[in-house]
Amino acid sequence: MIEVQHLCKTFRVAKRGAGFGQAVKTLFHREYEEVKALDDVSFSIREGEMVGYIGPNGAGKSSTIKILSGILTPDSGVCRINGRVPWKDRTAHVKDIGVVFGQRTQLWWDVPVIDSYELLKDIYSISNDTYQSNLEELTSLLNLSELLKTPARQLSLGQRMRCEIAASLLHSPKILFLDEPTIGLDAVSKLAVRDFIVKCNEKYHTTVILTTHDMQDIEALTNRIILIGKGKILLDGTLFDIPGVGKGLDQAVAELYRRFRI
Numbered sequence: 001m002i003e004v005q006h007l008c009k010t011f012r013v014a015k016r017g018a019g020f021g022q023a024v025k026t027l028f029h030r031e032y033e034e035v036k037a038l039d040d041v042s043f044s045i046r047e048g049e050m051v052g053y054i055g056p057n058g059a060g061k062s063s064t065i066k067i068l069s070g071i072l073t074p075d076s077g078v079c080r081i082n083g084r085v086p087w088k089d090r091t092a093h094v095k096d097i098g099v100v101f102g103q104r105t106q107l108w109w110d111v112p113v114i115d116s117y118e119l120l121k122d123i124y125s126i127s128n129d130t131y132q133s134n135l136e137e138l139t140s141l142l143n144l145s146e147l148l149k150t151p152a153r154q155l156s157l158g159q160r161m162r163c164e165i166a167a168s169l170l171h172s173p174k175i176l177f178l179d180e181p182t183i184g185l186d187a188v189s190k191l192a193v194r195d196f197i198v199k200c201n202e203k204y205h206t207t208v209i210l211t212t213h214d215m216q217d218i219e220a221l222t223n224r225i226i227l228i229g230k231g232k233i234l235l236d237g238t239l240f241d242i243p244g245v246g247k248g249l250d251q252a253v254a255e256l257y258r259r260f261r262i
């Protein structure tokens, strides 16, 4: 269902030295360097799989998720999701996917959450029946009833994340991309979000691709991990394929990063 072959993406960034002198210099002579975010990335994911996409800061996780969700175009390589090329067939593709970027919001900042949901209903052309039943289910499972009338900017991080997850699922997507969905959440909210994702997968067979630095998320949610480092896929297997996992996942993953020098 998700087929990725030989994806490459390089960003061109302006070089900058420190200090005022260097800032003036770059006004007249700008030098660039290339950052290889993705370097020949290939994998495939079957329907209903829950995959943890892990790697250290700057490894290329978000760049991959952006390409899979159609926000970013790769320099080369193939990506097909349900037979579509995400960045070419964006309108059809977005109806099949839900995306949560932990660090960004898809809710309109100044309006009550429920108004954002109504807007998403129109954007995704969700039928009244589907919208009502999804909204009721999400409100009850994620405990949103007190939050729906509040503007997004007045919500705490954990409250907002619960609302974001609901927003990404209103249109019953087949695939859910979660980029650090539990970042900054308290213990209760983390458990609620994890619980909910598992239920979604069990009930609707939703495919979940999760990027996180929280190894408890990985343990709770995924049965397969893909490790990326410096833009390259370094491991694709189960948690038990990580050497020393018996000592604890955090330590085993840290050792793995050191071993691969990433």
Ligand SMILES: Nc1ncnc2c1ncn2[C@@H]1O[C@H](COP(=O)(O)OP(=O)(O)OP(=O)(O)O)[C@@H](O)[C@H]1O
Binding pocket: 011, 012, 013, 035, 036, 037, 055, 056, 057, 058, 059, 060, 061, 062, 063, 064
């Ligand atoms: N828009 C951009 N312009 C320039 N460089 C970028 C851009 N987006 C990403 N990069 C660079 O590409 C590399 C991969 O970034 P990416 O955001 O995919 O990493 P990540 O694995 O998600 O990291 P993190 O865990 O810190 O979120 C990094 O070196 C980053 O600086």
